[in-house]
Amino acid sequence: MNFSKRQKRRARGRAKEQATLRLRYPHHFIFRGPSRLSAGNPRELRSALEFLKHFDDLAAGCEGAVLLDLHDTKYIDLTACVMLAAAIQKCQLGRQLQIDVRMPRNGSARFALKVFGVADDARAGDDVPDEIVEQVMKVTSGMKGDPSPGERTFEVARLAERLDAGETLADRVHAALNEAADNVLSWAYGMNAPPNASERWWVAGLLTTRSATFVALDHGAGIPTTAPQNLGDSLTGLIKAMMQDRGWRQINLKPTDSQILLATIHQRRSVSGLEERGKGLNNMIALIDRFSAGFINIFSGDAVYGYRTPAANEGDKEHCSPLGFNFPGTLIVWRLQAQAFEA
Amino acid sequence: MLAAMTKTIRLATDFNPFPFGRYPSHGEWNGQRFRDEWLAPALKDGEMVEVDLDGARGLSPSFLEEAFGGLVRIGFAAKDLSNRLQIKSDRDPSFVDTIFGYIRDAKAA
Numbered sequence: 001m002n003f004s005k006r007q008k009r010r011a012r013g014r015a016k017e018q019a020t021l022r023l024r025y026p027h028h029f030i031f032r033g034p035s036r037l038s039a040g041n042p043r044e045l046r047s048a049l050e051f052l053k054h055f056d057d058l059a060a061g062c063e064g065a066v067l068l069d070l071h072d073t074k075y076i077d078l079t080a081c082v083m084l085a086a087a088i089q090k091c092q093l094g095r096q097l098q099i100d101v102r103m104p105r106n107g108s109a110r111f112a113l114k115v116f117g118v119a120d121d122a123r124a125g126d127d128v129p130d131e132i133v134e135q136v137m138k139v140t141s142g143m144k145g146d147p148s149p150g151e152r153t154f155e156v157a158r159l160a161e162r163l164d165a166g167e168t169l170a171d172r173v174h175a176a177l178n179e180a181a182d183n184v185l186s187w188a189y190g191m192n193a194p195p196n197a198s199e200r201w202w203v204a205g206l207l208t209t210r211s212a213t214f215v216a217l218d219h220g221a222g223i224p225t226t227a228p229q230n231l232g233d234s235l236t237g238l239i240k241a242m243m244q245d246r247g248w249r250q251i252n253l254k255p256t257d258s259q260i261l262l263a264t265i266h267q268r269r270s271v272s273g274l275e276e277r278g279k280g281l282n283n284m285i286a287l288i289d290r291f292s293a294g295f296i297n298i299f300s301g302d303a304v305y306g307y308r309t310p311a312a313n314e315g316d317k318e319h320c321s322p323l324g325f326n327f328p329g330t331l332i333v334w335r336l337q338a339q340a341f342e343a
Numbered sequence: 344m345l346a347a348m349t350k351t352i353r354l355a356t357d358f359n360p361f362p363f364g365r366y367p368s369h370g371e372w373n374g375q376r377f378r379d380e381w382l383a384p385a386l387k388d389g390e391m392v393e394v395d396l397d398g399a400r401g402l403s404p405s406f407l408e409e410a411f412g413g414l415v416r417i418g419f420a421a422k423d424l425s426n427r428l429q430i431k432s433d434r435d436p437s438f439v440d441t442i443f444g445y446i447r448d449a450k451a452a
Binding site: 144145146147148149150151153154156157167168171172174175176177178179181182183185186195280283 | 359361364365366368370371372402403406434435
């Protein structure tokens with residue numbers, strides 16, 4: 001096979017770089033990251049999940065330190081930052097692994113990792129300006145047994161207030177996220193399970209001039225698994241009713257993950273009458289309509305639920321469909337757009 | 344006849360400005376703790392109780408339902424609570440109806 005001079009030069013450069021890296025990190029297991037790490041659509045989400053699963057599997061077999069080499073990563077978005085931070089923290093807490101990150105050479109990707117607190121950038125002069133710090137909620141996590149999770153999620157209210165939403169609306173944003181975190185602690189990892197440092201929830205946020213975006217993640221059993229156990233007959237009844245109304249088909253005589261997810265969101269209250277379980281998601285969805293625009297995407301199991309206002313052209317505000325792969329846990333991406341900035 | 348004394352509980356200062364969760368496993372400042380250590384003792388004293396919510400941030404349905412709806416589950420009568428409990432929430436008055444809704448809908452254990 002003939003290689004061009006350019007290809008040969010590039011291969012030599014790569015080999016030299018690898019040798020330098022090996023000299024610099026002689027005892028690390030080096031794991032190379034992808035050029036793009038994003039959850040902007042289901043295809044990219046699947047790629048990001050596959051990368052993180054691969055990273056987790058390899059880290060599980062390591063005894064020494066791991067170097068996550070993101071030098072050639074050119075793009076990373078907020079959701080991927082949360083997923084990456086969660087994967088790193090899970091390895092650190094669950095397996096006591098030392099994980100170092102080689103920062104991207106791409107300035108935007110490096111900045112995203114630094115600003116969301118995924119990894120430190122040792123480069124001089126890369127300090128994050130105060131005005132940027134005020135627009136960002138770093139990836140924050142919590143677990144069962146934490147003394148004051150509400151104080152951590154208060155950072156969310158801080159961002160929503162800056163969206164010119166006012167204190168009351170910002171408080172409702174904070175409350176909805178608290179409720180979602182409460183649901184994770186109650187259900188995602190088992191109600192009676194003792195606290196486990198690697199069984200956590202993660203949240204992060206970003207404020208721009210027009211909108212605030214929040215991302216929440218857990219690695220629990222997922223809503224399609226936990227909801228039927230917790231909501232019982234009332235959910236089963238609702239699914240049956242929705243099957244008749246919407247002409248849904250069952251697969252192997254069982255409702256699909258997307259049918260369960262949609263029914264759970266439509267289920268306002270449990271039959272016991274003593275809970276408001278599941279209200280966190282409903283509150284998040286209801287708040288979207290209080291703003292001039294916004295959306296929520298919920299990925300859990302083999303299901304993706306979306307609600308968008310205003311609705312896309314000739315589309316419904318709400319949709320729920322199979323994801324085509326299994327999302328381990330639940331990922332919520334929630335965006336609110338302030339009226340004050342509407343043109 | 345003496346007018347009933349009113350005891351005021353300020354959620355943000357007497358309890359915590361960031362209440363969170365339903366049960367103790369959810370965090371130190373959970374709804375069950377507020378109910379058992381603040382609300383129920385005050386109500387057992389036979390006084391009128393005013394709960395001032397202003398200043399507390401991010402009050403979630405789980406916290407409020409366990410704190411107030413939970414009173415019915417531990418033996419307080421919903422009718423008695425509607426007579427003796429006052430909720431002050433100037434910043435978000437919708438909490439008043441929400442909380443009395445939780446009390447009304449809660450089922451005694």
